[in-house]
Amino acid sequence: VQLVQSGGVVVQPGGSLRLSCAASGFRFDDYTMHWVRQVPGKGLEWVSLISWDGSATYHADSVRGRFTISRDNSKNSLYLQLNSLRPEDTALYFCAKDIRTFAYEGIDHWGQGTLVTVSS
């Protein structure tokens, strides 16, 4: 299993960006995928998940209405659109794969992380 994420970025408050994650080594379209973030030096925070077929998405209260998770199964890719960014969104963002096929059971594999810095 490999989850390779796009590089780090600096964005101004109120700005937008899209994170991407390229998956390989497993049947991507069989698995729910997640985004989790971590403020440097702090704990983990679950952000979003999307079902294996993209029909269902869920977001944490802290990002609902500002962030959107999506996937392109034809490209084995996961995305996170971040809008209306705030300084408190500064964090390392991990893409992650669910444990079981066709289920929401938790996370087993993680990407290397993408550092998003929101600063003027």
Added chain:
Amino acid sequence: QSTLTQPASVSGSPGQSITISCTGTSSDVGRYKLVSWYQQHPDSAPKLVIYEVNKRPSGISDRFSGSKSGNTASLTISGLQAEDEADYYCCSYTAPTTWVFGGGTKITVL
């Protein structure tokens, strides 16, 4: 969503056993078997060590074990080794289809 409660730090000597607690509520840890534990070394991504309360992924040492009682889950590391020094996070499913992590516990091997 609130975080699950973990002790900030736990320490032990090589060869000893240590246990990390993870306290939630009847809406998360107490209600579902979907509790997992992650090990994170500095500047690395987290690594799954326990899932579904007490199951070990392939390749994880049997020195790692998990359990749950009521609203509290626990991770026990037996035969503590220097390589076990890391941060550990618990995670639980909670309705409606969200996940909550603990604040993390730093394990120090003396």
